[in-house]
Amino acid sequence: MVQIFNSKNLLFELEPSPISEYIGHTSQNLAALVQSKYLQFDVRSLDPDKYSCPYHFHRNSEEIFVILSGKAMLRTTNGLLEVSEGNIIFFETGPEGSHQLYNHTQQACNYLDIRTEIGFDVCEYPDSGKINIRSYQEIFQSQDRVDYYKGEDNVREKWLNLLEKHEKE
Numbered sequence: 001m002v003q004i005f006n007s008k009n010l011l012f013e014l015e016p017s018p019i020s021e022y023i024g025h026t027s028q029n030l031a032a033l034v035q036s037k038y039l040q041f042d043v044r045s046l047d048p049d050k051y052s053c054p055y056h057f058h059r060n061s062e063e064i065f066v067i068l069s070g071k072a073m074l075r076t077t078n079g080l081l082e083v084s085e086g087n088i089i090f091f092e093t094g095p096e097g098s099h100q101l102y103n104h105t106q107q108a109c110n111y112l113d114i115r116t117e118i119g120f121d122v123c124e125y126p127d128s129g130k131i132n133i134r135s136y137q138e139i140f141q142s143q144d145r146v147d148y149y150k151g152e153d154n155v156r157e158k159w160l161n162l163l164e165k166h167e168k169e
Contacts, residue, residue: 051100054128055098061123
């Protein structure tokens with residue numbers, strides 16, 4: 001079924017944050033309304049002197065911003081760039097797709113945020129060294145990364161104990 005949304009008719013909800021610089025407004029989850037299988041999308045309104053979210057990139061989710069009205073500064077791995085109404089911005093997966101918006105103007109910047117949703121995503125935050133396992137919202141510090149085989153060196157001993165226990169049963 002085809003569904004049409006008009007950004008002028010959407011209801012926005014306040015996205016609370018303990019850090020006032022990140023408070024913004026988001027429309028209802030439009031993808032849920034149409035029961036999309038692979039896309040998440042909503043319209044966001046970024047107030048003056050606010051940031052969209054912490055600087056981040058996705059490991060398993062591509063993202064597109066379509067600037068509907070207003071202007072903002074876009075931070076990427078290449079630096080800062082002003083974006084404005086009509087701009088369509090694609091963010092690839094991995095560190096090269098790192099991004100964050102800042103509204104440096106006196107008017108709201110409204111943009112359509114479209115994301116692929118294929119399984120789950122891992123989001124990384126270069127400024128704070130965090131890793132977020134989405135959609136579980138399990139967030140860890142990246143310095144806690146360990147080698148794949150850490151703690152796995154006693155595999156034979158573990159199996160011998162299991163086999164011994166199994167034989168007794």
